[in-house]
Amino acid sequence: MPGEPISKRRSGCPVSVALDILGDRWSLLIIRDLMVRGLKTFKDFQESGEGIASNVLADRLLKLQAAEIILAEADEADGRRANYRLTEKGIALAPVLLEMLIWGARHEQTGASCALIEKLAKNRDAVLAEARRRWEQRDSTPLIPMFDEGK
Amino acid sequence: MPGEPISKRRSGCPVSVALDILGDRWSLLIIRDLMVRGLKTFKDFQESGEGIASNVLADRLLKLQAAEIILAEADEADGRRANYRLTEKGIALAPVLLEMLIWGARHEQTGASCALIEKLAKNRDAVLAEARRRWEQRDSTPLIPMFDEGK
Numbered sequence A, B: 001m002p003g004e005p006i007s008k009r010r011s012g013c014p015v016s017v018a019l020d021i022l023g024d025r026w027s028l029l030i031i032r033d034l035m036v037r038g039l040k041t042f043k044d045f046q047e048s049g050e051g052i053a054s055n056v057l058a059d060r061l062l063k064l065q066a067a068e069i070i071l072a073e074a075d076e077a078d079g080r081r082a083n084y085r086l087t088e089k090g091i092a093l094a095p096v097l098l099e100m101l102i103w104g105a106r107h108e109q110t111g112a113s114c115a116l117i118e119k120l121a122k123n124r125d126a127v128l129a130e131a132r133r134r135w136e137q138r139d140s141t142p143l144i145p146m147f148d149e150g151k
Helices: A014-022 A027-034 A042-046 A054-066 A092-105 A114-122 A124-136 B014-022 B028-036 B041-048 B053-066 B094-107 B114-122 B124-136
Strands: A071-074 A082-086 B070-074 B082-086
Touching: A014 A027, A014 B028, A014 B094, A027 A042, A027 A054, A027 A071, A027 A082, A027 A092, A027 A124, A027 B014, A042 A054, A054 A071, A071 B053, A092 A114, A092 A124, A092 B014, A092 B094, A114 A124, B014 B028, B028 B041, B028 B053, B028 B070, B028 B082, B028 B094, B028 B124, B041 B053, B053 B070, B094 B114, B114 B124
Parallel strands: none
Antiparallel strands: A071 A082, B070 B082
8 A cells, every 4th residue: 555554544535545646846847847847866956946954855755756647767877776666556646736836827826828838728638649659768958947036 | 937046046957946836735635626626715725634723724825826737716605715626737737646646555554446557557557547537527326435534
């Protein structure tokens, strides 16, 4: 049984259970970096733009591994370095992230252009299929640009 | 400009901005209670099953109002009592919640039956349209059942 034991959970509601795992300000950003930005090392995540503290990052990486959302693989060139990768359960979060992206861009001032967001919203299935293809083929070309500060 | 000032934000990425507002274990549960369970008072949320502490609940309600995701209306019968209601920006979170529900139910042990979840996943558009209709018409019939403890 993956994740926290049932007895520690607040309820049997799937939204509540998902938030027991993902309900903080950082976990979904690490998942975003892995999913659409092609980042994969501790250093990559640290330099990803939001300024996560290294102790918080280390904690979240362990929790995401315990929840079987990500796994750590030894780097081929340097076996002491870990490359993180989403599991099947992790890539299955793509629709959650996409809907959060669309909602954030439509309802808050962000660095995403309206044209890009409406294109993503109109082509949800294709965007999700492409995210999954890149994950399957270990293609780390960024899918979504880095966004500048909100204009 | 709704929400936190840009300068306080971690980045211009819409996912990051959304998590600045919603990235905790409780906010999306309050939104769930309003959206699909027909709950609307402080007491309703307190008794909703996950056991939120009243100071945390009060804090989240204020933050969600500041972000213009919910608003408080005086109760018709008892003007001192507030009924909370989602705004347009709040009901627009329905796809985020639905995807989180589907992910949680498929990948963790929860109280949701597989049959219900696959039905919701197959009829996403209809489910979202129905959630919006209930919101527009102030129809507080629960849309999704309370889930028992995970089996």
